[in-house]
Amino acid sequence: STEYIESFIDEINSNNNDVETPLYPGSAISIRDACDRLIHYFFPLGCRLPRTIFTLFKMTNNDYRSEVSVRCVECGQVLVQSNEEKCSTFCIHNGKHRSYANKAELAIMNVEIEIKRVAERYINLINDYPKQAEHLVPCDIINGQIYHQMSNSKSERNITIILHTDGAPAVKASTTIAEIPIPLRDWKSAVMVFGIWLASSKPPRDHLLKPITIQLQKLMESKILLKQANGSHLWHNVRVQQAIFDLPARAHLLNIVQYNGYDGCGDCFIKGM
Ligand SMILES: [Zn+2]
Ligand SMILES: [Zn+2]
Known part of the structure; x- marks a missing residue:
């Protein structure tokens, strides 16, 4: 796959000593030469795979x-x-x-395009599930107190975003829509990716999340126009209910010490022992 070739080429470039290191003890060619030959063997001259x-x-x-x-x-x-x-x-x-x-x-x-991509695909479910959820999945987030206390909850057309970050050190900010019923909500086709940080260590605070929250804020104020199954377009409210992080990511992004340190609780003033 392209991804494999990409990391392959990057690895060759990052290990400069492989230029000299023989492929195996006594080999006439170096690791680098061997890789070069392999690539030229598999791909014709002039092949320009994205790196x-x-x-x-x-x-x-x-x-x-x-x-x-x-x-x-x-x-x-x-x-x-x-x-x-x-x-x-x-x-x-x-x-x-x-x-x-x-x-x-x-x-x-582009957060708006991402939400449109997923929400328009599941627009019938998004319109219908909130009306049925009480009977279908009583314990679901959308029957909870917080969901109903949020602004616009009386409106029938809401897109409620749940944010997750996962992966380390490459961090992905992915999101799901609460109005899509479980288990479909967490399926790949229903998950939106808002940002990715590709590096050997985690992102500095703000750089990944700030550009995303700025876009979300705008959509919360402007609403989002979504194509319905009958071809018409309707405005939906955009809301953000929660963000889910693992504990190391939570500490990093909230700028507090890890859970095993003093004053490690983000909710109260307990010192710890
Ligand atoms: Zn720097
Ligand atoms: Zn506490």
């Missing part, structure tokens, strides 16, 4: 869907050129040789 999501999006005409940038892995500063040494003055990588490990790729999706 980054940047070029992948461009090649697949998905440009408008996302904003991809190369960042400093530590401070999150945008790097105009991928080998750019300068980032932020306080950063440990500033002014030093920019190796592969000190770079990150950040992709922020």
